[in-house]
Amino acid sequence: MKIDNTISSLSGLKKKIRKIAVLGGAAWKEEDEPYRDAFETAKLLAKNGYEVVNGGGPGVMKAATLGAQAGYGKTLAITYHPNKIKRHYEGVDPKNTFDEEIITLDYFDRTKILLQNTDLHIIFNGSIGTLSEFGMTWISSWIHDPNKKPIVLFGKFWEKLIYLMKNEMYLEDGEEKLLEICTTPEEVLSYIQGLEK
16 A cells, blocks of 8 residues: 555656657758748757757758757757668768767667657758658557657647648547647747646
8 A cells, every 4th residue: 555655656756857859851951941940949949958859860850959959958859870871861961960869770760769868849941851750650649658758849830730630630538638739839838838837
């Protein structure tokens, strides 16, 4: 009986968020809105003590690293080093100068390890690689509920995509509630801090 009481009291505690995954398109350039949004979000998160984690590539990944460094924060990259050139893989960006690296030899391992080693995931606009990461984090959180990892979708455009999924696909009750749409870095920070209270 004493053990049961201890377990139930611990289950009510909020988990401390330390490492935040930043996911999004590799093709975005410095002048593109998703790049700028990722930079500013990572900078704000780093200023508030969060470690920023990404895939070590260009685009949103590089923006996240540079933003975190501008906020004097720590960065970790989970990189993929294929055994031969992959025509449609962006590779590791030499200008993405992260503090620490975990090397993987498989694309799906990179995503899995990145998601497993972070406490919250922020997804910016991107292409099919971003969609695969979104799908992996969403189903993983759903399967592991109540030990889910929060998912932030950055940008108003996500509302249309979720609306289409709800109306054209089959979503179970509660699946959509795993997602939080934010449109500014300040909203992201506020949401995260609210989770920790």
